[in-house]
Structure formats: structure tokens, C-alpha cells
Amino acid sequence: MKTTLTVFLKEVKENLRDKRTVTSALLYGPLIGPIIFVLIMNSVITRELDKADQPIKVPVIGAQYAPNLVDALKQQGLLPQPGIANPEAAVREQDADVVVRIPKDFGQSWRKGEVSQVELIYDSSQRDTGSSIDRVRRMLESYSRHQGAMRLVARGLSPSMMAPVAVDDRDQSTPQSRAGQMFAIMPYFFVLTVFMGGMYLAIDLTAGERERQSLEPLFANPVPRWKILLGKLAAICVFSLTSLLINVIAFAVCGHFIPAERLGMTLHFGPSFAWQVLLIMSPLVILLASLQTLVAAFAKSYREAQTYLSILMMVPALPSILLSVMPIKVAPWMYAVPLLGQQVGITQLLRGEPLAGAQIATCMVSGLIVALLATLLTAWIYRSERLAISA
Known part of the structure; x- marks a missing residue:
């Protein structure tokens, strides 16, 4: 234990100078x-809310054929x-974003009591046009119902004869659960932070020392190598956990x-959220x-280790990509899968749903194993x- 502590203090001290x-x-x-998260969310939320609050400018072709419709819009x-x-x-x-086209026979069809056609021309593949299209469509539907x-x-x-069935919405979502859906990418930032927090340290303590030929003198000491490894891993973990x-x-x-409250959402990143995140992420x-130390052990130089770990960095992103592309119902077994369990658990916390002790324990035990x-x-x-040979 003394050897491990000595290696740990040495590595922490040296890397604090780096x-x-x-x-x-x-x-x-x-x-x-x-x-980045705040800048993006502020930009998206502010832009969408500003567009919703301000009058929308829409080119109208054939406005002269339906003056009453245009006045209503x-x-x-x-x-x-x-x-x-x-x-x-x-x-x-x-x-x-969207163009309204009114045909010449609109007034004739209207006077006959027939269905009058109005065209909405838009490109649904343009990501920034969705809100404008929905607003114009709702305006036309409102006018049509009236x-x-x-x-x-x-x-x-x-x-009421035209509406034999009345639909009364009962949305079971809460302000925080809606926020959890919007900020579902946040767990990936936590995993990425842990990865980045220890990456350069893991490279330097293995591939870096191997390249500097300082690993061989360290291994020449009459101490078990696993104690040296534990000291290095402890230093990496301290940096990752601090990060x-x-x-x-x-x-x-x-x-x-x-400004989540402007969308009817609530964010709670208080002490309870923080300690549970730290617990399941440990x-x-x-x-x-x-894993970083293992991968870096196969590299003979610092640059080579960077290449290997850059590829390994893609692994933590897989659960986030999977859950965003294929929304699935949360099952108990998911907490037993490292990375996936953390993703599901933190998402549940973001939604305002407390984690049960069994879920936290499953997440931690499986991860530790x-x-x-x-x-x-x-x-x-x-x-x-x-491992001690650099060439």
C-alpha cells in the first residue's frame, strides 16, 4: 500500500505541473x-420563442381571390x-419558410359551398422552418373550423354536429419531465467529461513514460507491478472524478x-441531483x-496513444445515440449495463423521477464488476x- 501511495502522490504532483x-x-x-450546452439551448429557445411571439411574414400568392381569408390570417x-x-x-x-397559394377558383368554390383549396408550399427537410409551417397551418385550420x-x-x-367526438387532452407530463426529454443529451456530457478528465493522464503515465524510457527504471524496482498500476489508476481516477x-x-x-421556464419546463440541478450523478458515475x-490505461499500454508513443484513445472515445457515445435514435422503454436490466445504466439513470433524474436504491445499487455493482x-x-x-520497451 505504501508503494501504491508513493506512485499515486508522485503522478498527481507531476501532472499538476503539466x-x-x-x-x-x-x-x-x-x-x-x-x-456549449447553455449557448446552444439559449439560442434555440430564444429563437423559437421570438418566432412564436412575433408576427410571421408569409408570401401569399392569389391574395386577391380570398380577401376575407387573408384578413382572418x-x-x-x-x-x-x-x-x-x-x-x-x-x-x-x-x-x-412557407408560401401560401390561393387558386383563382377559390371564390367560386366558396360561393357554391364546396371545399376551397389552399396550398401550403414548404420544404420539410429544412430544420428551421417547422415552427413557421405549424403556425400557418394552425391559422388556416382555425379559419376553416370557424x-x-x-x-x-x-x-x-x-x-356540434361536425364534432361528434370531443377530445379532452390529459397530458401527464410535468415541467421537469418535459425538461428531461429536451436535455436528454446531458448524460453524454458527464461521461465525456470523465473520459477527457483522465485521458491525457492515462496516456502520459503509460505511453508517455514508455516513450521517455522512464517506465523501465520504474519497473526495475523490487515491487509488484500491480501496486504501481494501482497508484497510476488512482491518480487518473482523482483527475477524472475532480473533472x-x-x-x-x-x-x-x-x-x-x-430560460426553460419560458417553455413551461423546470430544471433541478441541486445537491440531490449532483450526489446521485456522482454516485452512479463513480x-x-x-x-x-x-480502459484508457489498457489501450495506452499498446502504444509506443504519446501520439499513437492519442489515436487509439480517440477511437475509444466513440464508445461512450453509443448509449446516447442508441436512445436518441431508438426510444425504448426503460427496463430494470438496463441499469446492469455500464454506460447504458448511467444514461438511463441520469435521464430519469432529469425527468424528476427519483432513483430507487435497487437501481443505484445495480448500476454501481455491475459497473464495479x-x-x-x-x-x-x-x-x-x-x-x-x-511494456517497458519503447522501441
Whole structure:
């Protein structure tokens, strides 16, 4: 234990002097995620809310054929713009989000009591046009329902005849559960922070020392190599855990700058959220430290190890990609899968649903078992004499 503690203190002290490691583990890694997250969310939320609050400018072709319709749309917040010659090209080239086209026979069909056609021209593949399209469609549907009711009244019929079934929405979501759905990408930032927090340290303590030819003198000491490994892993874990702690605090602070309440959502990144995140993420700290050290052990140079670990960095993203592409119902077995269990658990916390003790225990025990296996495999690799040879 004394050997392990000596190696641990030595590695921590030396890497605190390394600006690259400190910047990556304690500044860049834990802070860049919250900053980017806040900037993106603020931009998206502010833009969408501003678009919803302001009148929408829409080119209207054939406005003269349906003046009453155009007046009704104006009252709902639509600002008709002059018609354009080629509306299809305009929406494809993003010169207009949506174009309304009224045919010449609109008035004739209207006077006959027939269905009058109105065209909405848009490009659904343009991501920034969805809200504008929905607003214009709702305006037209509102006008259609109102005029349909007026036609029934003119014929002495009740408008309720056109709506034999009334739908009463009972949304079971809460302000925090809606926020959890919107911020479901956040667990990936925590995993990425742990990875980045220990990556450069893991590279330097294995591939870096191998390249500097300082690993062989260290192994020449009459102490078991697994004790040396534990000292190095402890140093990596300390940096990773510190990085995660800074990241959690940064998200708690940055959460106050996200105008989620304007969307009817609530964010709670308080102490309860923080300690539960740290608890279920702790096995990943050990697991990723072992995997990073294991992968770096196969590299003969610092640059080569960076290449290998850059590929390994894709692994933590898999659960987030899986859950975003294939939304699935949460099952108890998911908490027993490292990375997936953390993703599911933190998402549940974001939704305001407390984690049960059994879920936390399953997440931690399974993660620690896999971390132990990875550590044993790394210790076995450390026994090889080739590890100390740089060429």
C-alpha cells in the first residue's frame, strides 16, 4: 500500500505541473460542455420563442381571390407578403419558410359551398422552418373550423354536429419531465467529461513514460507491478472524478441561464441531483481509467496513444445515440449495463423521477464488476516485459 501511495502522490504532483493535463482535465473537459450546452439551448429557445411571439411574414400568392381569408390570417398574426413567381424554388433555397397559394377558383368554390383549396408550399427537410409551417397551418385550420361552423348555423344546424367526438387532452407530463426529454443529451456530457478528465493522464503515465524510457527504471524496482498500476489508476481516477465534480457544478450554475421556464419546463440541478450523478458515475471513473490505461499500454508513443484513445472515445457515445435514435422503454436490466445504466439513470433524474436504491445499487455493482475485470486485464498486460520497451 505504501508503494501504491508513493506512485499515486508522485503522478498527481507531476501532472499538476503539466499545463496540458490540467487544462484538459480541470478546465477544458468539465467546462466546455456546459458552456456549449447553455449557448446552444439559449439560442434555440430564444429563437423559437421570438418566432412564436412575433408576427410571421408569409408570401401569399392569389391574395386577391380570398380577401376575407387573408384578413382572418392577419388577425391571427400573419403578415402577407407579395407573391413570388417561383415559390417551390424559394422554399428550397430558403428564401421563404412557407408560401401560401390561393387558386383563382377559390371564390367560386366558396360561393357554391364546396371545399376551397389552399396550398401550403414548404420544404420539410429544412430544420428551421417547422415552427413557421405549424403556425400557418394552425391559422388556416382555425379559419376553416370557424367558417364551417358558420355554414352550419346558416342552415339552421348546430356546429356540434361536425364534432361528434370531443377530445379532452390529459397530458401527464410535468415541467421537469418535459425538461428531461429536451436535455436528454446531458448524460453524454458527464461521461465525456470523465473520459477527457483522465485521458491525457492515462496516456502520459503509460505511453508517455514508455516513450521517455522512464517506465523501465520504474519497473526495475523490487515491487509488484500491480501496486504501481494501482497508484497510476488512482491518480487518473482523482483527475477524472475532480473533472466530473467541476462539470456537475458547472451545469448547476449554467442551468440558471437557460430560460426553460419560458417553455413551461423546470430544471433541478441541486445537491440531490449532483450526489446521485456522482454516485452512479463513480464506477465509470474506474472503468474508463482502466480502459484508457489498457489501450495506452499498446502504444509506443504519446501520439499513437492519442489515436487509439480517440477511437475509444466513440464508445461512450453509443448509449446516447442508441436512445436518441431508438426510444425504448426503460427496463430494470438496463441499469446492469455500464454506460447504458448511467444514461438511463441520469435521464430519469432529469425527468424528476427519483432513483430507487435497487437501481443505484445495480448500476454501481455491475459497473464495479466490469471495472474490476478491466483492471485485472490491465494488470496482466502490465506484467509483460515488452511494456517497458519503447522501441
